Amino acid sequence: MNKSLTISAFLGAIFCANTIAIAQNRIEFKEFKLENGLTVLMHRDNSTPIVAVSVMYHVGSKNENPERTGFAHFFEHLLFEGTENIGRGEYMKKIESIGGTLNAYTSNDITYYHEVVPSNYLETALYMESERMLHAKVDTIGVETQRSVVKEEMRQRIDNQPYGTILQETFKRTHQVHPYHWPVIGSLDHLNAAALDEFMQFYKTYYVPNNAVLSIAGDIDYEQAEKWVRTYFTEIPVGTGTINRPTVREPKRTEEIRDIVYDNIQLPAVIQAYNLPPKKHEDSHALSMLSTYLTGGKSSLLTKEVVDKQQKAVAVAAFPLDLEDGGLFLLYGIANMGIPADTVEQAIDEQLEKVIANGISERDFQKLQAQIENAVVSRHASVAGIAESLAEAKTFFGDADEINREMDKYNRVTRADIQRVAQEYLSKNGRVVLYYLPKSAQAQQ
Secondary structure, eight states: OOOOOOHHHHHTOOOOOOOHHHHTSOOOOEEEEOTTSOEEEEEEOTTSSEEEEEEEESOOGGGSOTTSTTHHHHHHHHTTSOBSSSOTTOHHHHHHHTTOEEEEEEOSSOEEEEEEEEGGGHHHHHHHHHHHHHSBOOSHHHHHHHHHHHHHHHIIIIITSTTTTHHHHHHHHHOSSSGGGSOTTOOHHHHHHOOHHHHHHHHHHHSSGGGEEEEEEESOOHHHHHHHHHHHHTTSOOOOSOOOOOOOOOOOOOSOEEEEEEESOSSOEEEEEEEOOOTTSTTHHHHHHHHHHHHSSTTSHHIIIIIIISOOEEEEEEEEEOOTTOOEEEEEEEEOTTOOHHHHHHHHHHHHHHHHHHOOOHHHHHHHHHHHHHHHHHHTSSHHHHHHHHHHHHHHHSOGGGGGTHHHHHHTOOHHHHHHHHHHHSOSTTOEEEEEEEHHHHHTO
């Protein structure tokens, strides 16, 4: 159920090709707001008889009490337990029984629930999301059940997953002041120590209409969809808790941080992390293009040079985690058999220094533009993707029409911009470098 940020998730991310013309099409939508503060976005696409229904809550790990980390991720699971009117364990069965699919994920900034159902079951999906928002079953049985689920998830996805701790080991060094420094999955000790009323208060504070965006995309009739939304969501009261919005900013560092993490792995890895500005910063799109140039595909710079030609690494990846309050440009390389970590680091640094000094060629830039256009098309090729992008635009930018400006912002990025952001953000001063080494190497120290 969880799509929290993990290294395995990033390894699976690839760009898909599609026609560039589609990327230029405007995504039309309608928007209205209920008196309780719920923002509703609707996009009609009658080409296929399916509809995506999603709710994005503006709560992630950064909003938590430092002594109660992991609450947002915990609620991602807990809100599938059932409601006052939907039996325990029946939530997923109901959606699946009508031919639908459903999922959810938590990040540092948001929690997102979504279903894709046959369009004649739109009312059912809306009813169920309203139940989640109004009548969720937050009780002792559900809390105890999900404590066990989270414990097992920690064991499988972090403790026993090779390189599974990369994000938490990196963030606690890159964000020493901002609450991004604790992992999205949080602390099991904190969850075990929390009383039931703490969970109930968290629910009443964050999973409320005035902290949510409801996004619907697909085979809908605008008038009927709005009628159902008003029927099921109007009665939900405004949240009464105080929403924690961190205002602290991570100070800029001027010295490199280096460390070693010993893990249950066979091949060493090098992780480099560079702090980024907030998500809405004007450099975000240039940084995204830079990461694609470095490792986006088999012919990308680092893949071609470090993996294929030099054969010093079996895999490399770079991705900007453009978080709301300032994330990371994370880059890693997994060493080839017999290659030490410092050799991989040197090989990566040599390529980064070339980009910083010389930028990229016109030919590579044109190829990069095509890749980005294809990526935008791929993301918006499904009603589920459109529903999510609309919700993100409204949540982070305060304007759902930001979805129609994305390609324009990419098109404004120049070759000089890519070289400039490489120079500005990929400086060795202030970066974090981690070596992941096999535990056998620790025994030899």
